Amino acid sequence: MTPHARRRARGFVDEIEETLIATLLGLMTLLTFANVVLRYGFNATLIWSLEVTLVMFAWLVLLGISWGFKVRSHLGVDALTNMLPPRPRRVVALFAGALCIAYALLFLKGAWDYWAPFADLPKTTGRWFPTGIDWDARRYGFTETGDIPIPFDGLRNWLEQTFNSFVEDGEKQVDSYSKMPVLVPYIVLPLSALLLVFRMFQAVGRVWTGAEESLIVSHEAEDAVENAAALNEKA
Structure with a gap:
């Protein structure tokens, strides 16, 4: 893959991530407002709105x-590492990055x-650490959310055929869902964990290649003080 193609692919992934986060925030606001x-104008309510809002907040x-690692907005304490010479500072940053990657993999x-x-x-x-695959683990594909409906029948049929079917007496049996199965909102767990691992490797890679000296690049407090000082000087 050429460098240009890699940049385009990376930009495409970034746009999907940012668009999804912005969409979740907008939908949460609209749903809560509606x-x-x-409730107060028509004495009615969307019974499923609270659970959907909670799910979207968890996704957000x-x-x-992981998005915070991408835009390098997470805060940290670097008072001690800044006292070190450049080379030891880089070693400490790589060690801290290795610990972060280990945590992300456990997550x-x-x-x-x-x-x-x-x-x-x-x-x-x-x-x-994963030592194998537990093929005999009990399955819970039948578990449903409390109030979230399935928006259309095509999705319902696919979910039932894929996750809520079983074989009995040589024939495939399919149980129906009355609400959205838990597997749909909970898929954010492995998805976000995988993105976190990816962003961790990116952050450590920037330190490894010398593009940055530290994993910490956001200093909001210091920036706020500088901005306030600049405003006072103008006043």
Whole structure:
């Protein structure tokens, strides 16, 4: 893949991530506003709105963690590392990055193991590190959310055929969903964990190649003080 193609692919992924986060925030605002209007203006309510808003908020937070690494907006304490010469500072940054990657990989394993049974997929064995595949783990593809409806029948049929079917006496049996299965909102867990691992490797890669000296690049407090000083000087 050429450098130009890689930049385009990276930009495409970035746009999807940012668009999804912006869409979630907008939908949360619209849904909450609509429910307030219905409740106080028409004495009605969208019974599923609270659960959908909570799900979207969880998606917003979990996807926002990896997005924060991408735009380098996470805060940190670098008072001690700034006292080190450039080379030791880089070594400390790489060590900290390795710890962050290890944590992200543990998070990915835990996220997959939690979500997989709801999607009728096998989870991994091992408490800390995956040591194999647990094909005998109990499946929970039948588990539904409390109030979230399935928006259209085509999606309902696909979900039922894929995740809520079983074979009995040599014939395939399909159970119906009355509400959205839990596997749909919970898919953000492995998705966000995978994005976090990807963004962690990107951050550590920037330090490894010498593009940056530290994983910490956001200094909001210092920037705020500088901006306030600049405004005072103009006044």
